[in-house]
Amino acid sequence: MFLITHHYLQTIKKSIFNLLSCLPTSVLALILLLLLVYNGSTVFYIHLPLPAKSLPENLAGKSLKKLSSSTLMYAVKEENPPFVLKTHLPLLPKSAISMAPLNFSISSRPKKVLKRRVLKKLERFGGESKEFSLEMKGFFGSSVCKIRFFMTWISSLESFGDRELFVIESLFKSNPNSCLVIVSKSMDSDRGKNYILRPFLEKGYKIFAIRPDFDYIFKHTYAELWFKSLKKGKIDPGGVSLGQNLSNLLRLALLYKFGGVYLDTDVIVLKSFSKLKNVIGAQTIDLETGNWSRLNNAVLVFDKKHPLVLKFIQEFAFTFNGNKWGHNGPYLVSRVVSRVSGRIGFNFSVLPPSAFYPVNWSRVRSIFRGPRSKIHANWLEKKVEQIKMESLAVHLWNKQSRKIKVENGSVINHIIQDYCIFCNSSSNLRLLKYNEK
Numbered sequence: 206m207f208l209i210t211h212h213y214l215q216t217i218k219k220s221i222f223n224l225l226s227c228l229p230t231s232v233l234a235l236i237l238l239l240l241l242v243y244n245g246s247t248v249f250y251i252h253l254p255l256p257a258k259s260l261p262e263n264l265a266g267k268s269l270k271k272l273s274s275s276t277l278m279y280a281v282k283e284e285n286p287p288f289v290l291k292t293h294l295p296l297l298p299k300s301a302i303s304m305a306p307l308n309f310s311i312s313s314r315p316k317k318v319l320k321r322r323v324l325k326k327l328e329r330f331g332g333e334s335k336e337f338s339l340e341m342k343g344f345f346g347s348s349v350c351k352i353r354f355f356m357t358w359i360s361s362l363e364s365f366g367d368r369e370l371f372v373i374e375s376l377f378k379s380n381p382n383s384c385l386v387i388v389s390k391s392m393d394s395d396r397g398k399n400y401i402l403r404p405f406l407e408k409g410y411k412i413f414a415i416r417p418d419f420d421y422i423f424k425h426t427y428a429e430l431w432f433k434s435l436k437k438g439k440i441d442p443g444g445v446s447l448g449q450n451l452s453n454l455l456r457l458a459l460l461y462k463f464g465g466v467y468l469d470t471d472v473i474v475l476k477s478f479s480k481l482k483n484v485i486g487a488q489t490i491d492l493e494t495g496n497w498s499r500l501n502n503a504v505l506v507f508d509k510k511h512p513l514v515l516k517f518i519q520e521f522a523f524t525f526n527g528n529k530w531g532h533n534g535p536y537l538v539s540r541v542v543s544r545v546s547g548r549i550g551f552n553f554s555v556l557p558p559s560a561f562y563p564v565n566w567s568r569v570r571s572i573f574r575g576p577r578s579k580i581h582a583n584w585l586e587k588k589v590e591q592i593k594m595e596s597l598a599v600h601l602w603n604k605q606s607r608k609i610k611v612e613n614g615s616v617i618n619h620i621i622q623d624y625c626i627f628c629n630s631s632s633n634l635r636l637l638k639y640n641e642k
Contacts, residue, residue: 320438326447330359330417331390337418341386341463348411350384352478353465357417357455358389359448362397367632368601369470370401374633375624376474377410383478388455390416404627419451422458426515431522443527450527453534456505457517464509471603472503472561473620475596481506483513483553485538486561497555500539503600504561513551516541559595566602575612582614589619611636 345353354376358365376385391397392414405412423429431454434440442450456467466478484506487497507514520541526532545551558565564572576582592599599620611617625633 316438318438319441320436323435323438323442323447326442330448330451331388331419335418337415337421340413340415344386344411344413344415345384345463348384349382350411352380352383353463354380354383354385355456355459355463355465355467356385356387356389356470357452357459358387358392358470359452360391362391362394362401365392365397365401365470367636368603368607370632371621371625371636372468372470372473373405373412374626375620376468377405377408377412378624378626379474380477380479381410384411385413386459387412387414388417388459389414404630408626417455419455422455422462426458426461427519427522428454428458431525440525441527443529445527445530445533447527450525450533453502453537454518454521456502457514457521460505460507461510461514461518464507464511467502467505468598469503469600471601473599473601473624475593475598475620475624478506478597481597483507483511484556484560485542485553486556487558488535488562489565490558497557499535500542500555501535501562501600502538504598507553511553513541513545513553516545516551556597561596561598562600563592563596564599564602566605569602569606570609572599572616573606573609573611575614575618585614585616585619589616592616592620593623 358369373385376383387402389397392401393416397414402412402414419432420429423432431440435442459465460467466481468474485500485502486504488499488501490496491498505514517538520537521533524532524537524540529536542555572588576585601617611621621633621636622628627633
């Protein structure tokens with residue numbers, strides 16, 4: 206059977222060959238051309254997908270769930286992967302090292318709008334003053350200052366209340382030979398100097414109020430470029446008060462340029478700071494390890510041009526965030542100190558919470574309350590003695606305690622009586638007034 210089939214196929218091949226040999230050459234060429242066209246169409250054939258028809262309503266969202274993962278992969282897989290050209294792209298040039306902050310808070314608002322808004326706010330806090338440098342040199346040059354204290358006040362003069370006045374009293378009661386500079390536009394006014402500060406001046410205390418010249422104070426630091434960008438509308442001050450963040454930066458720049466002690470206006474001073482040198486206070490500690498867990502910037506004591514203060518300023522400029530409370534303040538100093546601890550060249554000390562923050566903000570109400578019982582009265586007396594013995598200052602955490610009245614027999618009541626200078630003044634009498642219920 207196989208031999209017959211093979212013989213039959215050979216006969217057919219001979220017949221086809223004889224037929225083709227009889228055809229003209231032109232016909233053979235045409236046939237060959239058609240074969241080439243057909244072969245080329247199969248090689249270079251491009252399939253253009255037609256728009257997919259919508260699935261029937263009864264199949265949409267149901268039948269697709271039944272497809273296996275392999276089926277889905279196959280459905281999107283290309284029949285013929287596209288041809289990729291192997292071209293050599295030029296390497297990107299290395300960016301030049303810049304002092305520009307790494308994390309500017311860029312606003313989506315137009316720069317012109319943001320610029321007008323920022324400049325308007327800056328006018329309330331201070332401005333350019335050619336006399337700032339001369340007046341500061343004149344004050345320090347004419348005064349014998351054992352310690353230089355600095356405060357900032359970016360609010361109105363009306364909001365400078367009885368507590369702030371008592372803080373100044375406690376400072377001079379504990380450090381009578383010191384100098385205090387209050388950097389504030391509102392305080393640097395006739396009413397500020399002649400009404401609020403005059404009683405201290407008449408007592409012989411060295412106190413001075415001056416409006417800030419930000420350009421001069423920030424000059425030759427990382428703060429300079431940050432502040433210029435802020436004024437140009439390139440930085441969004443964010444939702445947190447710009448005045449608060451400027452105060453965070455201003456205290457650092459003042460210490461770096463002049464050296465001394467920075468105090469918040471809600472920090473009562475209990476002892477002399479004359480023996481303190483390059484220190485920052487811990488707000489909280491880890492009870493298991495005994496190490497600090499958070500620092501605070503309400504009290505800072507540093508020499509002029511101290512490298513750690515420069516690092517603080519750099520961190521502010523490079524990581525500024527105007528929408529996170531504390532990011533540019535207490536959290537900032539905590540971040541930097543945790544990075545530089547143990548490194549050569551940074552000579553400073555971290556004092557325990559008892560030094561400046563003997564009462565945490567969450568429990569500050571307890572030191573304003575008077576005794577509720579004999580047991581409570583004994584506890585308050587012991588607390589007063591403990592604070593006087595262990596602490597250099599007491600942070601009142603004004604944000605949490607501003608509206609709390611000082612009750613008779615409370616810890617704060619005892620401190621006011623012991624550290625006041627103008628003890629019979631109307632301001633201290635108001636502070637000591639019992640909060641009747």
